[in-house]
Amino acid sequence: xxxxxxxxxxxxQEAVRKIKTAGLELxxxxxxxxxxxxxxxxxxxxxxxxxxxxYSSKDxxxxxxxxxxxxxxxxxxxxLKKQRIGAKEKVEGFIQGFLTGVQKHPEICYFIIxxxxxxxxxxxxxxxxxxxxxxxxxxxxxxxxxxxxEGVFLKGDPLQLAVMLVAATQGLAAFRMTFGNKFTMPQxxxxxxxxxx
Amino acid sequence: xxxxxxxxxxxxQEAVRKIKTAGLELxxxxxxxxxxxxxxxxxxxxxxxxxxxxYSSKDxxxxxxxxxxxxxxxxxxxxLKKQRIGAKEKVEGFIQGFLTGVQKHPEICYFIIxxxxxxxxxxxxxxxxxxxxxxxxxxxxxxxxxxxxEGVFLKGDPLQLAVMLVAATQGLAAFRMTFGNKFTMPQxxxxxxxxxx
Amino acid sequence: xxxxxxxxxxxxQEAVRKIKTAGLELxxxxxxxxxxxxxxxxxxxxxxxxxxxxYSSKDxxxxxxxxxxxxxxxxxxxxLKKQRIGAKEKVEGFIQGFLTGVQKHPEICYFIIxxxxxxxxxxxxxxxxxxxxxxxxxxxxxxxxxxxxEGVFLKGDPLQLAVMLVAATQGLAAFRMTFGNKFTMPQxxxxxxxxxx
Amino acid sequence: xxxxxxxxxxxxQEAVRKIKTAGLELxxxxxxxxxxxxxxxxxxxxxxxxxxxxYSSKDxxxxxxxxxxxxxxxxxxxxLKKQRIGAKEKVEGFIQGFLTGVQKHPEICYFIIxxxxxxxxxxxxxxxxxxxxxxxxxxxxxxxxxxxxEGVFLKGDPLQLAVMLVAATQGLAAFRMTFGNKFTMPQxxxxxxxxxx
DNA sequence: CATGAATGAGGCTTCATTCAT
DNA sequence: TATGAATGAAGCCTCATTCAT
Numbered sequence: 148x149x150x151x152x153x154x155x156x157x158x159x160q161e162a163v164r165k166i167k168t169a170g171l172e173l174x175x176x177x178x179x180x181x182x183x184x185x186x187x188x189x190x191x192x193x194x195x196x197x198x199x200x201x202y203s204s205k206d207x208x209x210x211x212x213x214x215x216x217x218x219x220x221x222x223x224x225x226x227l228k229k230q231r232i233g234a235k236e237k238v239e240g241f242i243q244g245f246l247t248g249v250q251k252h253p254e255i256c257y258f259i260i261x262x263x264x265x266x267x268x269x270x271x272x273x274x275x276x277x278x279x280x281x282x283x284x285x286x287x288x289x290x291x292x293x294x295x296x297e298g299v300f301l302k303g304d305p306l307q308l309a310v311m312l313v314a315a316t317q318g319l320a321a322f323r324m325t326f327g328n329k330f331t332m333p334q335x336x337x338x339x340x341x342x343x344x
Numbered sequence: 345x346x347x348x349x350x351x352x353x354x355x356x357q358e359a360v361r362k363i364k365t366a367g368l369e370l371x372x373x374x375x376x377x378x379x380x381x382x383x384x385x386x387x388x389x390x391x392x393x394x395x396x397x398x399y400s401s402k403d404x405x406x407x408x409x410x411x412x413x414x415x416x417x418x419x420x421x422x423x424l425k426k427q428r429i430g431a432k433e434k435v436e437g438f439i440q441g442f443l444t445g446v447q448k449h450p451e452i453c454y455f456i457i458x459x460x461x462x463x464x465x466x467x468x469x470x471x472x473x474x475x476x477x478x479x480x481x482x483x484x485x486x487x488x489x490x491x492x493x494e495g496v497f498l499k500g501d502p503l504q505l506a507v508m509l510v511a512a513t514q515g516l517a518a519f520r521m522t523f524g525n526k527f528t529m530p531q532x533x534x535x536x537x538x539x540x541x
Numbered sequence: 542x543x544x545x546x547x548x549x550x551x552x553x554q555e556a557v558r559k560i561k562t563a564g565l566e567l568x569x570x571x572x573x574x575x576x577x578x579x580x581x582x583x584x585x586x587x588x589x590x591x592x593x594x595x596y597s598s599k600d601x602x603x604x605x606x607x608x609x610x611x612x613x614x615x616x617x618x619x620x621l622k623k624q625r626i627g628a629k630e631k632v633e634g635f636i637q638g639f640l641t642g643v644q645k646h647p648e649i650c651y652f653i654i655x656x657x658x659x660x661x662x663x664x665x666x667x668x669x670x671x672x673x674x675x676x677x678x679x680x681x682x683x684x685x686x687x688x689x690x691e692g693v694f695l696k697g698d699p700l701q702l703a704v705m706l707v708a709a710t711q712g713l714a715a716f717r718m719t720f721g722n723k724f725t726m727p728q729x730x731x732x733x734x735x736x737x738x
Numbered sequence: 739x740x741x742x743x744x745x746x747x748x749x750x751q752e753a754v755r756k757i758k759t760a761g762l763e764l765x766x767x768x769x770x771x772x773x774x775x776x777x778x779x780x781x782x783x784x785x786x787x788x789x790x791x792x793y794s795s796k797d798x799x800x801x802x803x804x805x806x807x808x809x810x811x812x813x814x815x816x817x818l819k820k821q822r823i824g825a826k827e828k829v830e831g832f833i834q835g836f837l838t839g840v841q842k843h844p845e846i847c848y849f850i851i852x853x854x855x856x857x858x859x860x861x862x863x864x865x866x867x868x869x870x871x872x873x874x875x876x877x878x879x880x881x882x883x884x885x886x887x888e889g890v891f892l893k894g895d896p897l898q899l900a901v902m903l904v905a906a907t908q909g910l911a912a913f914r915m916t917f918g919n920k921f922t923m924p925q926x927x928x929x930x931x932x933x934x935x
Numbered sequence: 936c937a938t939g940a941a942t943g944a945g946g947c948t949t950c951a952t953t954c955a956t
Numbered sequence: 957t958a959t960g961a962a963t964g965a966a967g968c969c970t971c972a973t974t975c976a977t
Contacts, residue, residue, distance in 0.1 A: 150937090150938055150939075150940085150976075150977045151977080152938095154976095154977075155938080155939065155940070158939090158940060158941090159940080162940080162941090165967095176376060177377070177463060178375045178378065178461075179378065179955055180374070180375055180377035181375060181376065181377035181378070181463060183966090183967060183968085184967075184968065184969085185967080185968090193941080193942095194940070194941060194942045194943065195942085195969085196942055196943065196969090196970085196971085197941070197942075198969095199355070199940095199968095199969065199970075199971095200940070200941075203965095203969090204968080204969080205968070205969090254506065255394075263518065266373070266374055266378060275940075277522070301534070301537065303530070303531070303534055304528075304530070307528070307530040307534065308530075310515070310516065310519050310527075310530075310536065311512050311515070311516065311530060311535070313509065313515065314512045314513075314514065314515015314516050314518070314519065315511045315512040315515060315538075316506050316511075316515075317511065317514075317515050317518075318507070318508070318510065318512060318513075318514050318515055319507065319508065319511050320512015321460065321461075321511070321514075322507050322511065325474075325479030330507075331501075331502070331504070333501070333504040333505075333507075334500070334507060337498070337500055337504065337505065337508065338538075339507070340498065340537055340538050340539075341534070341537050341538050342537075352957075355957070356957090359957090359958095380949085380950060380951080381950075381951060381952085382950075382951090390958085390959095391958060391959045391960060392951095392952090392959080392960065392961095393953090393957095393958060393959055393960065394957075394958055394959075396951095396952070396953080397957070397958075400952095401951075402950095402951065402952090424939080508954085549936075552936070553936085556936090556937095568950075570927070571768045571771070571857055572772060573772065573773055574768070574769060574771035574772035575770065575771030575772070575857060576768065577970080577971060577972080578971075578972060578973085579971075579972090580942065587938095588937060588938045588939060589938080589940095589973090590936095590937060590938055590939065590974090590975085591742075591936075591937055591973095593972095593973070593974080594936070594937075595941085597973095598972075598973080599971095599972065599973090655832075657912065658769075658912075660768060660772060671916075686913070695928070695931065697924070697925070697928060698922075698924070701922070701924040701928065702924075702928065704908065704909070704910065704913050704921075704924075704929065705906050705909070705924060705929070707909065707911060708905065708906045708907075708909015708910050708912070708913065709902050709905045709906040710805075710905075710909075711905065711908075711909050711912075712901070712902070712904065712905015712906060712907075712908050712909055713902065713905050714902065715854065715905070715908075716901050716905065719868070725898070726897040727894070727895070727899075727901075727902060728894070731892070731894055731899065731902065731932065732896065732902070732932075734892065734931055734932050734933075735906075735928065735929075735931050735932050741955075741956045741958090741959055741960075741961085742956080743959095745955095745956075746959080746960065746961070748963090749960090749961060750961080753961080753962090773944060774947085775943090775945090775946075775947065775948085776946080784962080784963095785962060785963045785964065786947095786948090786964070787948090787949085787950080787963055787964065787965095788961075788962055788963075790947095790948065790949075790950095791960095791961070791962075794948090794968070795947080795948080796947070849946095875948095896975085
């Protein structure tokens with residue numbers, strides 16, 4: 148009698164989860180080109196072949212992970228944007244979510260890092276990702292703009308402020324990844340200083 | 345010295361310059377593993393063999409460029425540290441040097457990016473570079489600490505402030521590299537807000 | 542025999558039939574090395590595991606099909622040889638069986654093609670098949686020789702005539718396979734011209 | 739001092755020639771999928787990497803060889819078509835060229851075989867080749883048509899006659915390849931019988 | 936009888952590096 | 957100094973086959 152559909156589904160979920168976890172860390176640490184598939188399979192404790200059962204290429208896994216990172220970022224920003232709170236609180240929520248998140252789930256660093264750079268062979272996919280990146284920047288920019296209207300944020304090109312916020316975020320994630328627990332994440336206030344007069 | 349020797353020397357200089365320029369951009373854009381030597385040679389318009397005449401391996405070229413980036417950064421910070429000006433002016437000088445520099449010489453972005461991550465096979469060389477990176481962070485940290493003593497900078501862990509400054513710098517460089525002229529670098533003041541109460 | 546057994550037997554027959562039909566076409570079109578088992582299973586609409594329930598390897602399925610093609614060819618020639626008709630009629634019967642067959646059952650093309658080349662890993666099996674191929678050539682040769690004795694066929698090495706007949710047959714099958722219905726099979730007479738003075 | 743351009747050119751020619759010779763035989767014997775690149779390199783007595791210096795993939799080498807086979811076939815037919823001789827002599831020239839050619843240069847068999855079947859991943863390239871194949875069939879068809887007008891050839895669809903001629907040719911080449919010198923090629927007359935009343 | 940997840944050897948391809956000239 | 961052909965180890969990927977259920 149054939150194996151139950153649920154069983155298969157469970158196996159799939161489990162394997163995919165292991166692949167993603169392993170891939171995320173390695174890609175974040177060593178980049179797309181610097182990571183090799185065998186290494187991912189070993190870290191995920193599955194066979195090389197199984198990787199290809201779920202992802203048709205290294206690039207595809209990479210893109211899936213990068214898109215997931217984008218999903219998280221955009222979802223967070225969208226949810227904050229809709230909330231009926233001040234712009235300052237929204238940005239604080241963004242930073243907090245990130246800073247606190249990293250303390251509890253260090254793998255978030257990997258998501259932040261992987262969102263930084265993509266250079267797969269499939270140029271159109273790179274463009275898709277870059278557009279999503281711009282999209283998420285726009286969300287943050289619009290929140291900052293609102294804050295400027297409210298008068299709680301500094302004047303100046305809101306895009307540039309957003310870029311700097313994101314840039315600092317990524318830089319911190321990189322430091323955290325390199326130096327681990329030796330490096331403590333800064334207080335929310337310090338980052339907010341960039342925006343507050 | 346016979347004229348012939350000078351000519352040879354000139355040729356050397358020219359070839360090395362071309363290799364460095366090509367390598368720097370490609371390494372910055374695609375990382376060490378993602379860049380291939382043939383591509384560098386083609387961009388530099390020299391033969392593969394000649395590349396190996398000047399650099400005995402890909403890693404060596406990469407390390408040379410990364411060290412050069414460090415040299416520049418440390419030299420700038422050392423020179424600023426020695427000057428008899430306020431800490432605020434020193435940090436402004438650091439940021440200014442970088443922001444203005446990028447406007448005039450876009451390749452500075454590449455230097456900033458390449459200074460972010462090293463992952464050559466020669467672990468000891470990686471460590472050397474990471475130590476130099478820490479060294480340059482310490483220089484910036486000591487300047488910030490001085491500013492805190494002077495009372496012109498915010499309180500708080502000066503290392504964390506330094507990290508954020510550098511992180512933001514690197515993030516901006518990455519944006520500049522990705523989006524080119526479409527992205528204008530921000531005013532010095534905005535970055536200084538991170539430090540000024 | 543209990544009814545259940547019959548049902549199982551029916552299922553077997555059905556599965557085997559589907560595997561053979563799918564395998565035959567794919568092997569004929571793409572060769573042994575160029576066809577993959579998963580593709581066969583998909584075309585046959587059965588699972589990979591079931592394929593291996595009936596055939597223990599790709600080569601085994603291939604050999605089974607090739608042998609079946611040989612069986613058909615040898616059986617036809619043997620039956621014609623025994624009949625009490627002229628050699629001309631026998632050869633016409635051979636060609637007719639093939640030409641008419643293809644019009645009605647296009648899959649015969651695949652049998653003809655698969656009979657052309659065998660290159661499995663099991664050398665001894667290849668030899669078995671090549672010997673059967675020679676055997677069928679000999680049958681045709683002996684019919685042609687008889688025709689020459691009867692004076693209805695051209696003089697000349699009867700083996701060469703047989704080879705050409707078979708060669709033309711295979712070539713036509715290949716054309717038919719490539720171009721499908723756009724290509725109409727020629728009249729028996731045209732092929733017979735090779736033998737008739 | 740750099741190696742002379744001529745020297746490089748000579749090296750290239752030699753390497754390409756070796757690769758082609760080895761590839762042609764192996765592809766003809768075992769098909770595209772059944773031949774592996776390492777085997778080709780070994781037979782050609784060059785390294786695996788060098789193959790890729792000249793051909794960017796296995797498919798590309800295969801297509802190059804198949805196209806070359808087509809070139810030869812079309813060139814021969816075009817040259818015959820232009821000559822001021824009877825259609826019968828033209829077709830005889832075609833067959834003769836092939837039969838004699840094979841006796842002297844057995845590798846022609848490989849060209850004939852490789853022209854039979856292509857199934858590379860690049861579908862558009864397959865179509866290009868199939869169109870060239872049709873083109874060469876048309877050339878032969880037009881010669882046969884002329885012969886029918888002259889009254890020297892049998893009536894009937896000239897395309898079918900052409901197909902059969904080509905089919906027989908390919909079949910003979912396949913036999914020759916399988917059985918080598920043990921199999922003597924038939925006389926021109928026997929093949930001509932297909933066309934002559 | 937039936938399923939499809941899992942394995943890993945083997946094939947295709949890339950690319951850092953060497954070398955004869 | 958300068959060239960680019962040549963090498964082969966290492967990486968990506970495919971696929972025949974096995975196996976738990």
